[in-house]
Amino acid sequence: xxxxxSYEPGEFEPQIYAQWEKTGVFQSPKSAPTSxxxxxxxxxxMPPPNANGNLHIGHGLTIALEDSLxxxxxxxxxNTWYVPGADHAGFETWVVYERALxxxxxxxxxxxxxxxxxxxxxxxxxxxxxxxxxxxALGASCAWNDLTFTLDENVISRVYRTFEQMWNDxxxxxxxxxxxxxxxxxxxxxDIEVExxxxxxxxxxxxxxxxxxxxxxxxxxxxxxxxxxxVSTTRPETLFGDTAVAVNPNDERYQDLIGGxxxxxxxxxxxxxxxxxxADPEYGTGAVKITPAHDFDDFExxxxxxxxRIQVIGEDGKMLAAAGAEYVGLPALECRKKVLEDLExxxxxxxEKEIQHSVAHCYKCGAVIEPMLxxxxxxxxxxxxxxxxxxxxxxxxxxxxxxxxxxxxxxxEGLKDWNISRQIPWGIAxxxxxxxxxxxxxxxxxxxxxxxxxxxxxxVTYYRDEDTFDTWFSSSHWPIVCTDWTKxxxxxxxPLNVMETGADILFAWVSRMIMMGLYVTGEVPxxxxxxxxxxxxxxxxxxxxxxxxxxxxxDLVTKYGSDAFRLGILRGRSAGMNQAFSENSVISGRNLCNxxxxxxxxxxxxxxxxxxxxxxxxxxxxxxxxxEIVNLGQVEAGNSLPYSTDNTGEDWICRxxxxxxxxxxxxxxxxxxxxxxxxxxxxIWDKYADWFLETQKIYKNLPxxxxxxxxxxxxxxxxxxxxxxxxxQSLSWTDGQLITxxxxxxxxxxxxxxxxxESLITIVVEVRGTLQSLSGTNNGKYSLLYGEDxxxxxxxxxxxxxxxxxxxxxxxGQPRGLRLALANHELYLDVxxxxxxxxxxxxxxxxxxxxxxxxxxxxxxxxxxxxxxAPQQLVRQTREQIEEKTALIERMKRELEAI
RNA sequence: GGUUCCUUAGCUCAGUUGGCUAGAGCGCACGAUUCACAUUCGUGAGGUCACAAGUUCGAGCCUUGUAGGAACCACCA
Numbered sequence: 002x003x004x005x006x007s008y009e010p011g012e013f014e015p016q017i018y019a020q021w022e023k024t025g026v027f028q029s030p031k032s033a034p035t036s037x038x039x040x041x042x043x044x045x046x047m048p049p050p051n052a053n054g055n056l057h058i059g060h061g062l063t064i065a066l067e068d069s070l071x072x073x074x075x076x077x078x079x080n081t082w083y084v085p086g087a088d089h090a091g092f093e094t095w096v097v098y099e100r101a102l103x104x105x106x107x108x109x110x111x112x113x114x115x116x117x118x119x120x121x122x123x124x125x126x127x128x129x130x131x132x133x134x135x136x137x138a139l140g141a142s143c144a145w146n147d148l149t150f151t152l153d154e155n156v157i158s159r160v161y162r163t164f165e166q167m168w169n170d171x172x173x174x175x176x177x178x179x180x181x182x183x184x185x186x187x188x189x190x191x192d193i194e195v196e197x198x199x200x201x202x203x204x205x206x207x208x209x210x211x212x213x214x215x216x217x218x219x220x221x222x223x224x225x226x227x228x229x230x231x232v233s234t235t236r237p238e239t240l241f242g243d244t245a246v247a248v249n250p251n252d253e254r255y256q257d258l259i260g261g262x263x264x265x266x267x268x269x270x271x272x273x274x275x276x277x278x279x280a281d282p283e284y285g286t287g288a289v290k291i292t293p294a295h296d297f298d299d300f301e302x303x304x305x306x307x308x309x310r311i312q313v314i315g316e317d318g319k320m321l322a323a324a325g326a327e328y329v330g331l332p333a334l335e336c337r338k339k340v341l342e343d344l345e346x347x348x349x350x351x352x353e354k355e356i357q358h359s360v361a362h363c364y365k366c367g368a369v370i371e372p373m374l375x376x377x378x379x380x381x382x383x384x385x386x387x388x389x390x391x392x393x394x395x396x397x398x399x400x401x402x403x404x405x406x407x408x409x410x411x412x413x414e415g416l417k418d419w420n421i422s423r424q425i426p427w428g429i430a431x432x433x434x435x436x437x438x439x440x441x442x443x444x445x446x447x448x449x450x451x452x453x454x455x456x457x458x459x460x461v462t463y464y465r466d467e468d469t470f471d472t473w474f475s476s477s478h479w480p481i482v483c484t485d486w487t488k489x490x491x492x493x494x495x496p497l498n499v500m501e502t503g504a505d506i507l508f509a510w511v512s513r514m515i516m517m518g519l520y521v522t523g524e525v526p527x528x529x530x531x532x533x534x535x536x537x538x539x540x541x542x543x544x545x546x547x548x549x550x551x552x553x554x555x556d557l558v559t560k561y562g563s564d565a566f567r568l569g570i571l572r573g574r575s576a577g578m579n580q581a582f583s584e585n586s587v588i589s590g591r592n593l594c595n596x597x598x599x600x601x602x603x604x605x606x607x608x609x610x611x612x613x614x615x616x617x618x619x620x621x622x623x624x625x626x627x628x629e630i631v632n633l634g635q636v637e638a639g640n641s642l643p644y645s646t647d648n649t650g651e652d653w654i655c656r657x658x659x660x661x662x663x664x665x666x667x668x669x670x671x672x673x674x675x676x677x678x679x680x681x682x683x684x685i686w687d688k689y690a691d692w693f694l695e696t697q698k699i700y701k702n703l704p705x706x707x708x709x710x711x712x713x714x715x716x717x718x719x720x721x722x723x724x725x726x727x728x729x730q731s732l733s734w735t736d737g738q739l740i741t742x743x744x745x746x747x748x749x750x751x752x753x754x755x756x757x758x759e760s761l762i763t764i765v766v767e768v769r770g771t772l773q774s775l776s777g778t779n780n781g782k783y784s785l786l787y788g789e790d791x792x793x794x795x796x797x798x799x800x801x802x803x804x805x806x807x808x809x810x811x812x813x814g815q816p817r818g819l820r821l822a823l824a825n826h827e828l829y830l831d832v833x834x835x836x837x838x839x840x841x842x843x844x845x846x847x848x849x850x851x852x853x854x855x856x857x858x859x860x861x862x863x864x865x866x867x868x869x870x871a872p873q874q875l876v877r878q879t880r881e882q883i884e885e886k887t888a889l890i891e892r893m894k895r896e897l898e899a900i
Numbered sequence: 901g902g903u904u905c906c907u908u909a910g911c912u913c914a915g916u917u918g919g920c921u922a923g924a925g926c927g928c929a930c931g932a933u934u935c936a937c938a939u940u941c942g943u944g945a946g947g948u949c950a951c952a953a954g955u956u957c958g959a960g961c962c963u964u965g966u967a968g969g970a971a972c973c974a975c976c977a
Contacts, residue, residue, distance in 0.1 A: 007939065192973090204977080234977055247977090281977085289977045296977075358976050404904060411903050412973070508972080535971090539912075572925070573913045578905080579971070581912055585926045592939045603936030667916095675914070679924060694936080766943095773931070773943045780932070805932090805942090854921060866957035875919060875958095882921095 004605055004731060008598035010562025010591075013727040018137050021726075022145065026075075026740050029082045029144040042082070043074035044494040046483040047143060048502045048510070049086030049151060049476070051093055053128035056135040058536045058544065058582070059503060061554035062574070064139040065567040066533060066674060067501050069719040071142055073669050076715060076744040082494060083143035084483045085136065089125070089152045091428040091472040092194075096186065096365055098124050098427065109187075109426070114467055115452070117426035122152075135555055140563050140722045142740070149483055151475055152429065156482050160475045161432050161449050163521055168447050172381045175445065177310075179300045180420055182373035183363040184318040188424040189377060190363070191471060191509075192417070195370055197359040206231050206286065206352035207344060209246055209263040212271050230255070230263055230274065231351055233285030235358065236295070237344070238337040240265065241324040242313040243272055245291040247302055250276035252287050266349045267340065268325060277302050294374045312374050333371075377422040378431060378468070385516040386413040392525050398515070399529045401672045402577035405507060412508050421471045428469030436463045477513035480526035488522075497527040504532035504577045531672050532577050536570070539583035557587050564721035565591035568682075571674045571720065593682055594724040597717065600690055601728040604706045608733060611703060644704035646750055649796070650696035651705055653758035655750035657688045658712055662745055665716055681717050689713060692762065699798055707734060712745040757792055761800065764793070764828065767821050768804040774843055775836050780805045786812040788827030806830075822847065822893040825885075841897065848893045855886040 021027060045067050050060050067083065075081045098121050099109060109117060136143065149156065167173045180189035208229045230246055246263055248255040255274070262271045279302050280289045293303030294310040303310060313324045320328045320336045328336050344350040361370035390413050392398070393406055400406040422431065430451035435444055442461045450456055455464050480486075484494040496518070502510065511530060518526030537543055538550040545551065557566045568590030574580050646652045661684040668677035689709070697706060710732075718725040718739055729739035768785060785806045787793040793800065797809040818831040819840055861867050861879055868876055 004936090007937075197975095199976095232977075236977085279977085285977070291977090298975085298977075356976085402905090408904055408972080415902090415973075505972085541912085541970095575914075578913095583912065583926080586912080588939080589925060592937095595939045596937065599937035599940090601936085606936070671916075673914095673916085676916095679914075683924080690937085691941085769942065770944085857921080861958080864957055868957080870957050871919075878919090 004598070004602035006602075008562075008595045008724060008727075010564065010594065010723060011559070014138070014140075014563055014723045017723050017726050017730075018140065021142065021738070021740055022137075024738065026738065027083070027142050027144050029084070029147050041080055042493050043071070043079040043498055044082040044084065044484065045071055045499060045501060046084040046480060046497060047086050047141070048506075049088035049149070049479070050132050050136075051090040052087035052132060052150060053094060053097070053125045054090070055131055056139070056554060058552050058554050058570075059533075060135075061139060061557075061566060062533055062536055062570050063501065063503070064136060064141045065570050065720075066531065068139070068141050068143075068722070069567070069571070069674065070499065070501070070669070072719040072722060072740070073744075075142070075740065076718065076742060078743060082147075083141065085133075085141065085143040085145060085148045086479070086483065087129070087132065087148060087150045088476070089150065089427065089472070091423065091425060091469065092186075092188070092365065094121065094125060095425045095427040099186075113454075114426045114430075115454075121427045138555065138558050138563060140567065142722070147483075151472070155485075156475060156478065157429050158449075159478050159482050160429055160470065163478065163517065164432060165447050167380065167520075172384070174379055174381060175376055176379050176418075177374060177376050178379070178420070179294070179297055179372040180375050180377055181361060181370045182316065182375065183366065183368055184316065184371055185366045185368040186363060186425070187316060189373070189375060189420060189422060190370070191420060191473070194364050195361045196364045197361055199357055200360045201355055202235050202358050202360070204233050204235055204285065204354050204356045205237050205341065205350060206233050207237065207240070207266060207290075208349045208351050209266060209290070210349075211258065211261060211274075212264040213262045214258070230258065230288050231286045232288045232290045234290055235356070236292075236337070237340045238320070238324075238328075238333050239292045239295045239313060240290060240340065241268065241320075241328070242292040242294045242311040243290045244293060244303065244308040244311060245273050245275045245306065246288055247275050247277040247280045247291050248288050249278065249280040249282045252280070252282040254282075254287060266347065267343055275302075275306050275308075277305065295372055297372055300372075310374055314371060314373075316373060318371065375422075377420050378433070378466075380419040380421055380474075382416050382419050382516070385520055386416045388519050389413055389512070389516045392515070392519060397525045398527065401529065401531045402575075405504065405530070405532055405577060409507060409512055413512060416512075419471075419474075421474045422466075422468040423471050424468055426469065428472065429475055431466045431468050431470055433466045434458075434463030435466065436461055438462075473509055473513050476510060477517035478521070480514055480518060481521055486522060491522075495522065495526070496524055499529040499531055500527040501531045501533070504534050507532060529672075533574070534577050535579040537579055537581045539581050541581045543579075552582065552584075557584065561587050561591040562594060562723065564594050564724045567722075568593060568678055568720055571678050574675050576672060590721070593685065594721060596686055596690060597713070597721075597724060598728060600685070600694065600713075601710060601732065603694065604710050605732055607697075607701055607706065608703060611701075644702070644708045646705065646754070647702060648696070648700055648799075649754045649758035649761060649792075650693055650799070651700070651702055652750040652752070652754035654689060654693040654709060655705075655748035656752065656755040657684060658709055658745075659747045659750075662712070662716060662747070669719075678720055681713075681720065685713055685717070692758075695803060696799055699802060708748070711735065711742075712748070714739055715742055715745050760792060760826070761796055761803075764821070764826060765800065765803045768800075768806065768828075768830065771819070771821065771830060771840070772805070775832065775840065781807050783807060783818075784831040785809045786816060786818065786829040786831055788812050788814075788816060790826050790828075793826060793828065820892070820896040820899070822889065822896055825888075844893060844897050848890060848897065851886055851890050851893065855883065855890065858883045858886060 047067065048063060050056060071081050071083045101124070102109065112120070164173065181192065181195045182189050208231050210229045232246060234240070243265055248259065258274045259276045261274045263274060265272055279298055280287060291299045291302050291308060293300045293308050294312040295314060302308070311323050313321050314333050315321045318333055320331045320333065322329050324336065328339065331339065341350060362368065363370055390410055393410055432447055432449045432451050434446050434448050434456055436442060437444065439461045442459065446458060446463055448456055448458070448463070451465060453465065455462055457463070480495060480497050480500070484492040484497065486492040486495045500511065500514070514526050518524065535543065538552065542548065542550060554566060565587050569587030570582065572586045572590070646655055661680055664680045665677050668674070668680070714725045714729055722740065726739045729735050772783070783806055785800065785804065787809065793809070794811070801809045812829060816827070816829045818829040819837050821828040821830065822844070858879055862883065
């Protein structure tokens with residue numbers, strides 16, 4: 002490949018990905034996992050994106066995080082395995098499909114479950130592939146052969162095995178409970194899938210006439226005070242389902258009524274007056290109607306008092322026969338109007354006021370969720386949650402961010418039983434069959450022949466339960482399924498090293514993987530959890546279609562390249578935090594890629610020149626031969642070329658690159674992605690390009706240039722895989738693919754020499770600053786004079802090049818011009834008298850600033866407690882700083898006098 | 901009501917077990933310019949680390965409280 006003037010991601014990315022894929026570097030080492038050492042393995046299973054959807058920005062972040070971990074581990078020589086997944090996304094997909102079906106003028110009710118399942122399968126099959134192409138575009142180095150779809154055979158069979166085990170363990174029960182039911186989608190939801198919104202509603206007061214007083218034995222007093230009880234409700238239409246009126250047992254107002262009966266308005270039914278803590282004496286009249294079939298709290302009250310459950314609203318949202326002949330068939334809201342009118346007529350409506358209350362909505366369509374009495378399958382979660390809490394408290398899983406562990410424990414402590422039935426065809430069929438005809442046979446049996454609507458067992462015909470599993474029930478098996486874990490032989494990849502996913506599904510997914518992992522395998526499913534926060538728009542607002550602030554990651558990839566996107570999205574982001582994201586950070590990533598590209602182009606040009614016959618080449622080659630190659634690369638595995646360091650800049654860059662490498666290792670160990678990106682960015686740009694390469698315009702140490710460039714490519718590769726690979730393969734001296742190279746090891750350098758370069762930098766910065774502060778264009782105008790100073794003497798050429806002065810000369814005992822103060826070297830800028838005078842103010846300011854700093858330092862040393870209690874080294878350091886500052890101020894003062 | 905988090909430069913955010921003379925990117929100001937890169941180079945301005953008290957030789961960091969903001973869970977008859 003040829004080095005063009007700027008890096009064009011679009012020209013390289015597709016072909017590089019295709020090459021990686023073709024050469025099999027992503028493939029799982031599953032076929033040959035023989036090492037006994039768990040540390041040789043590194044696996045991540047991808048939270049499966051919706052199979053027929055498109056990736057959103059959150060997926061982009063997920064891939065950037067996970068793939069950088071995987072690529073880093075691969076470079077570190079581990080058996081890496083990044084398992085891609087695709088989610089059937091039960092409900093989401095169903096909604097999309099049903100909409101398509103309706104557009105064709107059909108409804109779900111025209112087909113059997115099996116037909117619908119087959120139709121959605123085809124539908125998904127047609128849509129599928131986009132998501133996978135997008136993962137490729139993001140550079141995900143995952144093992145495509147192992148892609149797991151959540152409806153794959155092995156997933157289903159694993160889920161069935163667990164379900165059977167739970168059934169046998171008595172943890173599964175069929176219960177008639179209130180479920181969150183969406184009348185539009187005709188399915189039940191888990192609590193977590195319901196969105197509560199604050200809304201303005203009405204609270205109506207309705208009088209219930211007392212029909213009979215409580216039986217108080219011989220002490221019965223017929224002259225009771227109350228002839229009616231007023232209850233408040235937001236849902237008058239449910240009164241037909243009332244089976245009691247509750248008052249607080251401590252509420253003195255109603256003591257005489259407890260145990261009595263009231264007549265339900267608009268009907269002739271009598272219902273009891275009961276005492277229950279649920280009734281809040283402070284709220285409304287303190288009396289509350291109890292409708293166990295249509296309210297979650299009332300359901301519980303009903304359980305406590307053995308009240309009947311009368312369902313008055315059907316799944317279609319219309320009134321049932323129990324509501325009485327006048328109301329049956331009316332939609333609930335219509336019925337409410339009529340009930341209110343009728344109550345008004347009979348003088349029982351006593352008040353109406355506006356209130357704010359939160360109303361449950363379907364998270365997908367926004368319809369009001371109707372609590373609906375349904376027979377469903379539930380998992381008794383007590384034991385599961387308890388076990389999970391025990392393991393969490395033993396810190397078997399390390400959380401990033403740490404506090405999420407406590408959040409999760411808090412959640413598990415209050416966890417309610419888990420409703421796993423869903424009334425949608427697109428999902429894993431619940432493997433249960435029932436019968437009612439034969440009293441000797443069990444009502445329900447477990448059987449996996451779910452493709453049959455009815456089966457015969459022991460001469461009895463059983464009928465299939467038509468419901469499917471909640472998707473979280475199957476996805477809680479994800480780590481088990483993807484690592485191919487079995488009871489007999491386990492899996493070298495289980496537990497996973499890390500589970501990386503969104504903090505928003507901590508409860509829905511992470512908690513359930515932990516419970517399920519422990520239940521099935523006895524071990525936690527992963528050793529660490531990294532949770533990322535939401536990606537917000539640039540103003541910190543949640544992205545949403547309705548706000549129109551959604552950023553499509555693919556647009557950014559197209560515009561700036563995949564690497565730029567990855568660098569940009571990792572930047573400024575820390576675990577668990579919802580953080581804003583702006584295109585600027587992607588632009589900055591794009592710039593880095595281009596910078597590196599040009600760095601490589603520059604080095605390659607030097608290499609090419611050296612191999613031509615130009616005079617420059619001869620010079621370079623001679624230099625190469627004269628320098629003693631002290632550090633043979635083969636000593637250090639991972640750095641393939643021998644090199645030497647022959648000047649301060651070279652020692653310095655070796656020191657800096659080594660520090661950078663170690664910092665990145667540390668960042669990976671602690672999931673500090675943003676910091677890793679920042680350190681590699683500033684090392685490449687601010688150190689390598691701005692300083693080292695500038696020095697190399699003079700020295701041209703080709704072996705070192707090669708080694709250091711290779712090192713940089715390897716260090717950046719986890720974050721920016723494409724540009725680094727493109728460069729690697731464009732360089733004339735490298736072989737193979739970067740993706741499978743070895744992570745670099747330390748570079749050797751002379752620390753004193755490296756520190757000397759730091760000194761030179763200080764000088765250069767001061768000279769530049771001073772030149773800048775002297776008004777006008779000063780480039781190449783003045784000379785720099787130096788006193789007795791071997792470092793400056795040795796680096797005349799370099800200093801001239803970096804500062805842009807006319808020349809660097811020895812003052813030969815006759816200094817003149819402007820003395821430089823900050824750098825601890827005797828240096829003068831050879832400028833005329835009047836320019837020096839202009840500089841006076843500048844210098845005074847510097848003296849004052851240094852004086853202030855000196856004061857703080859002195860104050861510290863004056864404090865006896867500091868000298869006694871602070872670590873020795875700090876005290877020593879302070880002392881040195883005081884000496885330095887004092888000397889500096891002295892120098893500046895002398896200079897000021899001299900002017 | 902419960903759990904948790906946040907408040908640091910104009911904006912978005914780092915800041916690890918307290919050692920700080922508080923950093924980055926973007927933005928801003930000023931200057932540069934053939935020969936790796938204008939997706940460039942150089943210089944600079946900009947901060948009472950929300951507020952208050954405490955612990956400490958020392959607090960952006962620890963403790964308590966106050967104010968403002970966010971997320972999730974529960975509840976709102």
